[in-house]
Amino acid sequence: MPELPEVEVVRRGLERWAAGRPVSAVEVLDVRSTRRHGAGPDDFAARLAGSRLAVPERRGKYLWIPLAGEDSALVAHLGMSGQLLVNDPADPAPRHLRIRLLLEPGEDDADRSRELRFVDQRIFGGLFLDRLVPADDLPGQLLPASVAHIGRDPLDPAFDPEAVHLRLRGRRTGLKRALLDQSLVSGIGNIYADEALWRARLHYARPTDTINRTESARLLAAVHEVMEEALAQGGTSFDSLYVNVNGESGYFDRSLDAYGRAGLPCRRCAAEGRVSLIVRRPFMNRSSSYCPRCQPVPRRARW
DNA sequence: CCAGTAGCCTGCTTGC
DNA sequence: TGCAAGCAGGCTACTG
Numbered sequence: 416m417p418e419l420p421e422v423e424v425v426r427r428g429l430e431r432w433a434a435g436r437p438v439s440a441v442e443v444l445d446v447r448s449t450r451r452h453g454a455g456p457d458d459f460a461a462r463l464a465g466s467r468l469a470v471p472e473r474r475g476k477y478l479w480i481p482l483a484g485e486d487s488a489l490v491a492h493l494g495m496s497g498q499l500l501v502n503d504p505a506d507p508a509p510r511h512l513r514i515r516l517l518l519e520p521g522e523d524d525a526d527r528s529r530e531l532r533f534v535d536q537r538i539f540g541g542l543f544l545d546r547l548v549p550a551d552d553l554p555g556q557l558l559p560a561s562v563a564h565i566g567r568d569p570l571d572p573a574f575d576p577e578a579v580h581l582r583l584r585g586r587r588t589g590l591k592r593a594l595l596d597q598s599l600v601s602g603i604g605n606i607y608a609d610e611a612l613w614r615a616r617l618h619y620a621r622p623t624d625t626i627n628r629t630e631s632a633r634l635l636a637a638v639h640e641v642m643e644e645a646l647a648q649g650g651t652s653f654d655s656l657y658v659n660v661n662g663e664s665g666y667f668d669r670s671l672d673a674y675g676r677a678g679l680p681c682r683r684c685a686a687e688g689r690v691s692l693i694v695r696r697p698f699m700n701r702s703s704s705y706c707p708r709c710q711p712v713p714r715r716a717r718w
Numbered sequence: 719c720c721a722g723t724a725g726c727c728t729g730c731t732t733g734c
Numbered sequence: 735t736g737c738a739a740g741c742a743g744g745c746t747a748c749t750g
Contacts, residue, residue: 492744496728496729539745586720588722701743
């Protein structure tokens with residue numbers, strides 16, 4: 416599934432292949448994919464057609480393309496299975512094509528038309544239009560009103576680990592629940608939460624109000640590190656006409672230490688000459704994977 | 719206001 | 735073999 420690094424790869428691909436282009440036609444093939452556009456799919460298509468795409472931006476897993484000369488943006492969330500692809504309009508339609516935008520050549524290139532496609536199997540994601548508002552903490556920066564409640568992600572230059580630490584201390588919940596709360600820090604999903612906790616040697620049920628500065632710094636550094644590594648490994652696929660977001664960057668196959676490794680030896684323990692098997696526990700209608708030896712369950716756990 | 723949860727979705731896997 | 739249940743999970747809307 417697309418995680419923050421994959422969404423960033425998509426953003427870069429769109430910057431290269433779609434930015435600057437006028438939208439000449441819009442077709443919504445499945446209205447569920449514009450669910451979050453309150454005024455309905457016809458309004459979505461009518462307002463988008465005739466606009467011109469500016470340079471895409473991202474916060475967490477939200478991606479948006481400001482419309483040139485307007486105070487609004489095309490907002491995208493890929494959900495579990497969404498993809499944004501840039502194709503030749505003549506290319507055959509893929510199975511789960513939900514929305515398509517015909518893009519005319521930009522002013523500076525004699526290239527032919529292209530088609531921006533939103534493909535989504537499970538329809539957890541979608542596209543919608545929203546107005547841009549100034550960011551609370553940095554009024555010169557604009558973001559969609561519907562994204563304003565989301566915290567900055569760990570790759571954001573204005574990400575503030577100290578502020579996150581203080582907010583974490585003020586919570587009365589478990590560490591992983593807090594990591595998955597997008598209003599605190601955005602962009603962390605189940606996979607990255609497990610990986611970061613493993614790297615920081617912290618258990619997911621650790622009460623947030625017992626976290627000290629050293630631990631929160633270690634944890635947030637781990638999140639940053641994991642995301643940068645994934646971006647480095649998945650960041651090569653945008654050098655083509657196709658903006659590839661299939662989530663199979665190769666990173667998931669090789670570099671995961673906790674997620675998906677239940678029953679396998681913890682690599683860190685193995686390096687120390689010990690054998691400890693990664694365990695998987697039900698958590699929030701999904702699961703958590705961790706090493707019981709280097710991430711021991713805290714005495715006062717908050718699940 | 720805060721913590722916690724149901725429900726949205728489809729396709730693949732597992733179990734009877 | 736066929737069908738149903740289980741699983742994957744980000745996010746919003748809702749409840750307590």
